[in-house]
Amino acid sequence: MTQEQLRAALAAAQKAYTEMMLGQMGVSFSYAQGDGTRSVTYKATSLENLNQFxxxxxxxxxxxCGPRSRYQRFRY
Incomplete structure (x- = not known):
């Protein structure tokens, strides 16, 4: 992926994470059409999977900027 594609994916993932944390992301939707009722279900991801992404x-x-792999010691 190019840098621009990565930045766009990062923005979309952060938006999805925010929506999930605020309870705004839907998982199952149903609607009525002229010939009957339709239903659409999206697979919900876990917050941990989204955070790892x-x-x-x-x-x-x-x-x-993740955690350091070694502890730092201070000498006086």
Whole structure:
């Protein structure tokens, strides 16, 4: 993926994460058409999977600041 595609995917993933945290993302929808009732169901993702996806994109873009792998010791 190009840098622009990664940035667009990051923005979409962060928006989806925010909507899920606020309870605004729907999973199942139904509506009536002239010939009957239709139903659409989307697969819900977990917040942890979405958070990992966001971290992966940030790492590829070079903007992830994760925890350090080693403890730092201070000497006085």
């Amino acid at each position: 966001i971290r992966d994109i940030q790492i590829r873009l070079g903007i992830y």
